[in-house]
Amino acid sequence: MPRMVGRAKKIPVPEALRSFPLAPRHLSLLSCLLFDGPTTVNELAARLQVAPTTASLLVGDLHGMGILDRREDETDRRRRIVTVAADQEPAIRAWLAPGAAAWRKALDPLTPDQRRMFVDTLLAYEAAVGEARQDQGPAS
Structure with missing residues (x-):
């Protein structure tokens, strides 16, 4: 897991996006929009x-x-639809798509049940890390 995170952190931000103060919290949102659409x-x-x-x-x-x-x-004027700006999409796609392709390559050989177990395992790991941090209390 540390190696995976380390490699992900080393993916360079495209030149077109380097001037923006992007944080990890923004990347998850951009990934959702890029791969799931508006x-x-x-x-x-x-x-x-x-x-x-x-x-x-x-x-x-x-x-x-x-x-x-x-x-x-257009179907409900009270709602707003969010999408990646057209002029930014190529840079964001070039940046984030290789990670998605790697996940697809890793998960494609698995059966649906194996994929579910993999995802459930990652979720259990995430929950355990969260619990461990709660048990430690606030940082001093």
Whole structure:
């Protein structure tokens, strides 16, 4: 796991995006939009497992940087649809797509049950790390 994280961190940010103050929290959101397509803030919040207000703040950050676009939902004008800005999509795709391709390559040979076990194992690991941090209490 540390090697995987280390390799992911070494993927260079494309030149077109280097001037933006992007944080890891932005990458998850961008990945969702890139691979799942345009969506609402509430749907992003559910996918990212964060509060809608948190997703809204992240979208606001990225929209302010010109990385995301927001438009009215034509079927419900109260909703806003969020998408990667067309002029930023090539750089974001070049940056994030290799990771998605690697996951597909790793997961394609597995049966659906094996994939489910793999995902469940990662979720269990994530939960255990969270519990261990809670048990340690606040950092001094």
